[in-house]
Structure formats: C-alpha cells, structure tokens
Amino acid sequence: MIKKISFIFVLLIGCVSSCLTFKDAYSEQSSPSTSEARIFVETVGKRIIDLLTNKSLSRADQEQRFGEILDDHFDMKKIALFTLGRYKKDATEEQKTQFEKLFRIATIKSYVDRFKEYNNEVLVVGNAIVNSDKTIQVNSSVKQTSGKNLDVQWRLYKGKNSHLHIFEVVVNGIGMALTKRKEYNPTLIKDGVDGLISFLETHYGSSAGHE
C-alpha cells in the first residue's frame, strides 16, 4: 500500500514538474522578442518624430514621407477595415478598397496636422508586454520641451514574413484605430459605408486622386 502511494506520489511530482518545464519552454519559444519590438518602435518612432519636427520640409513632402512610413510599418489595411466595425462584413471589395485609400489619406493629414507644432521632442521607449495572443505592446513617451509628456502605446504583431507590423498607436488614450472606429460608428449607423466613403471623398478625394 505504502509503496503504491509513494509510487503515485513520485509519478505525480514528475508530471507536475514536466508540465511546468514544458510550460516555461513553450512560453519562451512562443513569445516574440520584446527587445526586437522595442528596437523597432525606437526606429519607427524616431523616424516619425524627425519627420514631423523637420520644419524645412514642405507640407506636401511631410505628407508623402509620413505616408511612406505608414506603408512600411503600419498594417493600414487591417486598421482601416477595423474602423468599419461590423459594417466590414457587408462592405463590397470595391467599397473596402476605396475606403482603405481614403482612410490612409485622412490618417496622414490628421497626424501631420496634429503634430505640426512639435519641436525638439524626444521619444523614450519604456517596457514591452507580450500578450497571450502573441501581440506586443510597447510603451513609450514623447518628452516635450514644455515639460509635458505624451504617453504613446504601440501595438504590434509579427507577420508571416517575420516582420513586425503596427496595428494600433494610442497617444494619451486616443487610438489610431479604436478611437477612429468609435468616431465613425454613428456615421456608419446613419449613412452606411457609402455615406462614410462619400464624406471622406468630399474632403480627401482630390488628394486620393494624386496617389
């Protein structure tokens, strides 16, 4: 009897320790590299700040270069479709393509506008968090000359090509994807995808034509 119980006991301890070892090994293997993400954010963030604080560039140049950064490092297609919320399902391919194009232009103009007063800002990258869905959150702050800081959260995922892609940037709680989705929602309810496209077309259509 004692031998049996002792055997089961030893067996159980063996199982527990194996499971824990496997869990640690699995976490390590499946966690994307946070240091890689932080370096990525440093590089992209610095590129954005250098661009937006470069007063020698014309507005058109700033917009063009900011668009290049978005295309290189942001998953604009995913972000654009996310902002449509549940209306994404009903949108036709043509509507989606048109909306993605206009959303990109609207984002470029919005960010170049909002940060045009910035001077000598410095990006400081903080901690990185790996979520269980393998997306990564990198926290950073933009140190302003006035003494006020902007907290910037970057949400990333690793693509099949092993490149990191940004799918959300949150500046002091205001997200490129999530806040925009909330903003667009009432218009989508009222006028549908066509209504939103037609609004963006009126405001940014001419710029989209130059793309």
Place this chain on the structure above:
Amino acid sequence: MRIIERLYTRLVLFVFLLVAFAFVQQGSLMADDKTPVMSEKSKKSTASVTKTDDDDESVDFDMEAALDANDMGDIADPFAPFNKVVFAINKVLDAVLIRPVSIVYKKVFPHFVQRSVESFLFYLTEPVTLVNGLLQRDPQASYNALRRFGFNTVFGFFGLADSASHFGWERDKRDFGQTLASFGAGEGFYTVIPIVGPSNVRDTIGLVVDFFLDPLYYYAVSTDRQNLLYVRSGAKLIDTRSRLIDITNDLDKSPDPYDSYRVTFTDNRRYEVNKVTHEDDKRRAHKSGAITEQLETSIEEKSGDKGQND
C-alpha cells in the same frame, strides 16, 4: 509498528492531496493563460494559415480581441439633444471670440511668453494636485507636487519657468474627478459645459471641488481681489485653446464633430483616470495573462549600448 505505518500512510495521502490540489490550481491557471493562444492555434489549424482577403501577410490574430473592441465602454449620453445645443453655442462663441483671440495670442506673443504663461498656470494647480494626491492615497504624487511647487517658486521665478521638469520632477496633474474615480465613482453621463466644453458628471463635480481646493480662490476672496480669479480663468481658457487649435481643426473635419469631440474627450479622460485607478490595466492583464518585461531604457541609452557593443 502498525500505528507508524498508518500515520505514514495518512501523511503521504495528505501530501498527495496537497500536491494534487496544487497541480489542479496550476493547471487551471495555465489553462487561463493559454486559452487565447490555443484558440489562435486551433484557428490556424482549422481556418487559415493562408492569406485572407483583408490580411496579406499577417499571422492570424483577432484585432477585435486584441484591442478589446467589444469592451470599448459605451458613452452614456441621455441628454444628447441638450448637449448638442450647448455644443453648437460653444462653437459659435469659439468661432467669434475664443478661437480668434487664441490665434492672435499664438501669433503675437513670443513662444517663451506663451510657455511662461502655461507654466505659471500649471504652477497654480500644484496645491490642488497635492491635496488630490493624498485623497487618492498616492503620497508620491503629493510629494512630487510639493517639491515641484517649492522648486519652481525659488528657481522658476514663481512658476514662470518649469525648472522642476528640467530637474527630472515631471508634471503629474491630479484632479478631484480622478479622486472620485479612485473611490469607485463611475463617470456618469456625458455633458457639455458652456464655454468649458466636453465633460461628464463626475468631472463636472470634480471641477467644482477643485475650484474650492484652490488656495488662490481663498486668497482672492479674503483680500477682495476676485478679479484675479477672472484673469486666471480667462488666461487658462486662451492658453488651453491656443494649444488645441490643431487638434480641434482636425476634429472639426470629421463626419460628425459632436461625436468626434465626445469620443476623443472620453478616450483621453478615461486614460487619465486609468493612470490613477489602473482599472483597465488590471482588467487587461487579468484577461490576457500578460508577461511583462521591465526594460526601462531610453533611445540615448540604447544607442549608447550599441556604441559599446560595436
């Protein structure tokens, strides 16, 4: 001998049950941690490692879940018709008076003057932060406000320069709206206050309480210099408006400016409140079982490291 054998058997059984219990607990924790991963993995095996129509090169992950899109927290706005009227009046007032004055202020006054005004107005809020920090059970915030106030009084010419920030004592404004949140008060419904703009019930109460927490109020009342309060309020309005011109220009271009202001204000305000309560962070950490790596370095430090490595 039999007694010893029985005792040993019971002891082993007890330890066995204890280990089994620990194993079950650990197992459930692991299951909690791994559920989203397993679901993603199973999605991959069943649905798509292949490219989807809206995802050219990404691994499959649920952006809705990643951004908590279904848990965004609606903004209660039962008095929307009334708020829209106040919003429209504010817009007219802004267009004919506040915005033009702010633009003139921004264009006419040198940058260092504008920074001094902004710095001085912030300096006046430090005593309010000191009190709210204590009420929020965050003595560090109060201590920071106290040292900033003292330092800027002496080395910042009574707050005209924010020398404390250059010294590494960064701004950390606390208000009574956050204090109420730290005691568990919800934000209530959305409101638009005449001249002030977007707010909610909790922050409106906070605004009133902060007004009475302000030592300048008691100084002005006791010395019969109420004009000081009007000048301060006017300066604060123009200073804030001048710094928000680019953002409001952008919000005004949105499909529905009322909604854009409402959403932008609320997201920003929830973020500021969360900095004090950490409720969202706790919820997300619990939900995702996040693994955090504290790696505090700056760009400068990083480039320094690179230099050393090279």
